Amino acid sequence: MRLENIVLQARDPHATGRFWSAALGLVDLEPGSPEDYEGRLWVDDELWLDLCVEPATEPPPLGWRLHLDLRGGEQQAEVVQRLTGLGGTRVDIGQGEVPWVVLADPDGNAFCVMEERAAYSDTGPIAALPLDSVDPQRDAELYAALTGWVPAPGVGPVTLRHPSLRGPLLELCPEPEPKARQNRTHLDVRPTPDGPDQRGLVELARSLGATLATDDWAHGHPWVVMRDLSGNEFCVLADAED
Incomplete structure (x- = not known):
């Protein structure tokens, strides 16, 4: 990854x-x-x-x-x-x-x-x-x-x-104050052939406390929108090609 x-x-x-x-x-x-x-x-x-x-x-x-x-x-x-x-x-x-x-x-x-x-x-x-x-x-x-x-x-x-x-x-x-809205800037992570695939990376993130975003805008993409334990959005992209 x-x-x-x-x-x-x-x-x-x-x-x-x-x-x-x-x-x-x-x-x-x-x-x-x-x-x-x-x-x-x-x-x-x-x-x-x-x-x-x-x-x-x-x-x-x-x-x-x-x-x-x-x-x-x-x-x-x-x-x-x-x-x-x-x-x-x-x-x-x-x-x-x-x-x-x-x-x-x-x-x-x-x-x-x-x-x-x-x-x-x-x-x-x-x-x-x-x-x-x-x-x-x-x-x-x-x-x-x-x-x-x-x-x-x-x-x-x-x-x-x-x-x-x-x-x-x-x-x-x-943080100086609690998160109040969708972040204007976020990070994307990509699975790589030597590690977990997209589903595995999502499950790894969930096992460490991250959650799936439930907002309407977060669905219908090839990537998975998630939030860390502080509420910050990040995306798990589709599997990388070999």
């Missing part, structure tokens, strides 16, 4: 996708639906993540439970300047005086450009994926089982990373 997709929602997926393609240096892909955008981030010759943007009808609400932290480091100011030149905007979400810079993509999805941190070595342009959690240790057990990622040094209370210790960190962070 593998973590395959970071999925965003936007009112204009193509315009938002063009921003993220330029921001992250993605290789544009043919999406599953003409309404969507999909691009691939190559971390190295063998490790990649796809960023997908799907349609939404409403602007993003406050309360980002999963967002992207981009690597800035010593070039933080230059990265911020480049991203604002691409259409990003500075936003105030109540962050106060912090060493990172909060921006929003053209649809209003907030993300951060981070300062220099030792934990961000070899991450590529996405330094981390902070995810709000009721119980970070408990939720980390679920995501480790579903992705094959392993505990690693990081900034959050519990951090997972690809076993190669390359690519972004998945940081499980204490």
